[in-house]
Amino acid sequence: MATNRPHDKKKPPIVALDLPEAEEPLTEKQVKYLAVAEEKIGFVPNVLTAYAWHSTKFDAFTRMYNELMLGDSGLTKLEREMIAVAVSSGNHCYYCLTAHGAAVRELSGDAALGEQIVMNYRAADLTPKQKAMLDFAWELTKNPEQIEETHRQALRDAGWSDRDIWDIAAVAGFFNMSNRISAATDMRPNNEYHGVAR
Numbered sequence: 001m002a003t004n005r006p007h008d009k010k011k012p013p014i015v016a017l018d019l020p021e022a023e024e025p026l027t028e029k030q031v032k033y034l035a036v037a038e039e040k041i042g043f044v045p046n047v048l049t050a051y052a053w054h055s056t057k058f059d060a061f062t063r064m065y066n067e068l069m070l071g072d073s074g075l076t077k078l079e080r081e082m083i084a085v086a087v088s089s090g091n092h093c094y095y096c097l098t099a100h101g102a103a104v105r106e107l108s109g110d111a112a113l114g115e116q117i118v119m120n121y122r123a124a125d126l127t128p129k130q131k132a133m134l135d136f137a138w139e140l141t142k143n144p145e146q147i148e149e150t151h152r153q154a155l156r157d158a159g160w161s162d163r164d165i166w167d168i169a170a171v172a173g174f175f176n177m178s179n180r181i182s183a184a185t186d187m188r189p190n191n192e193y194h195g196v197a198r
Contacts, residue, residue: 021053030062034048065174068174069081074167081104084175085101085114087176089120089121093179099189101114114197128158136155136168140172141176
């Protein structure tokens with residue numbers, strides 16, 4: 001599957017890089033993955049299209065994403081999406097704020113919550129446990145070198161287990177990486193995200 005390249009006049013570019021059409025083509029299973037995504041949500045997220053030029057990179061990205069965001073965890077799907085948005089807010093990531101802000105609106109049934117976390121999660125009506133989770137994700141994003149035992153203990157005091165702390169850190173870490181790839185490539189979100197759960 002070819003990525004949407006910058007010189008393609010039919011559609012706006014997904015990324016600002018002129019990547020090979022298919023340096024390592026997607027496998028049949030990966031093509032099916034894209035078809036399932038389109039069937040479930042009505043479109044193929046541009047982040048997947050952006051990775052589609054290289055099967056191994058596509059596999060690494062989707063496997064890690066699926067494990068972190070859909071795998072077993074003490075964090076709900078909504079809480080994981082909230083972390084994605086808070087981290088992306090700290091990094092001003094247009095792609096992830098748009099895509100995952102839409103997911104927060106949809107999962108919560110609360111259009112304001114998605115916007116509040118995009119702008120400033122401290123303005124949102126969160127439980128103390130969720131606030132501690134986002135405080136940690138924010139600190140890990142903005143000042144990772146300052147994380148110490150007191151930060152982990154604050155999460156325990158709020159009711160998170162050590163296994164949960166691993167997941168909070170893993171989701172925050174993944175989105176810090178994704179935000180940087182998005183910034184480096186000027187990745188653009190699908191227009192469909194803007195109207196989700198409004």
